[in-house]
């Protein structure tokens with residue numbers, strides 16, 4: 340049985356269509372991470388699941404129970420927001436037990452639930468403090484503790500770590516993953532942080548303009564994006580995209596031409612429909628580029644080098660490669676090298692990629708036309 344089932348969820352704010360035909364089944368204990376550009380409907384979807392926003396149509400089922408019209412308090416969910424909004428005049432213990440006190444639970448039960456949550460969140464020594472006496476990370480843990488004490492069937496998190504500094508975010512990310520493993524609870528987590536999505540999720544849901552673009556495990560989405568949008572959205576630095584035109588088609592292959600890369604062949608997935616003269620997009624991940632010998636690859640000029648310690652990111656101009664969407668005809672390429680490279684701005688380099696590592700997108704919805712790539716693990 341699913342923990343959470345969303346069936347054809349539609350949501351309008353007046354005549355703005357915020358959620359479009361959302362269908363999703365979440366298995367018990369899954370950690371679902373929702374990502375998507377700002378304004379794509381992530382918070383709207385979470386608030387709809389929580390019952391804080393009425394949906395326009397569709398059905399929601401939590402643990403087999405239809406909760407479409409249920410009040411927030413009757414849904415068996417708890418939600419943690421970005422602004423953790425603790426009650427400033429209440430102690431940590433009082434904040435964490437608030438939901439249970441509102442539900443008029445007996446005091447021994449509340450005390451036990453608070454003690455258990457505090458132990459899990461390492462807040463046992465902080466229970467008598469006021470929120471202003473805590474660090475940002477501790478306050479966010481109290482907010483999570485307030486959710487845990489209610490023993491919900493599903494936890495909803497809306498960008499809970501985005502107000503924390505980078506070091507604390509990394510620490511909390513690990514803590515939340517551990518917490519998920521300990522509680523075995525179902526979690527739906529919204530973030531715009533690539534690393535959080537890739538590392539925490541059992542499955543990632545990519546939203547765009549109120550629709551689900553793709554659902555899958557992090558590595559599967561990374562290796563096998565269904566379309567241009569998902570390919571460009573997952574991965575930092577972003578995938579490089581070039582325009583190319585189809586010059587020939589053979590069984591299972593297409594030959595494309597690009598002013599910088601010349602003419603080369605890319606494999607086609609069965610059923611992909613293209614015609615000679617079509618414009619397609621070629622995608623190459625930054626790590627799929629390598630530095631080439633003098634008489635190989637294509638020429639590029641280094642604009643900026645980021646030395647990250649063990650690896651190097653090179654931003655180069657590879658005109659006339661022709662980036663997708665470039666109205667100036669120039670081409671900015673990002674290259675991720677797995678080692679330290681003695682390059683500086685202004686250097687002339689040659690770069691190349693293996694066409695097997697490239698992606699092809701085309702057709703009316705910019706679907707992926709290259710064959711699925713074998714998963715790394």
Ligand SMILES: Nc1ncnc2c1ncn2[C@@H]1O[C@H](COP(=O)(O)OP(=O)(O)O)[C@@H](O)[C@H]1O
Pocket residue numbers: 352355357375376377378379380381382383384
């Ligand atoms: N209460 C509201 N009334 C009208 N429009 C809203 C309301 N809340 C959100 N929206 C609109 O719905 C869209 C999705 O918003 P939201 O779910 O907050 O996006 P996200 O969390 O992905 O950034 C946005 O265009 C936003 O302006």
Ligand SMILES: [Mg+2]
Pocket residue numbers: 381382383
């Ligand atoms: Mg939001």
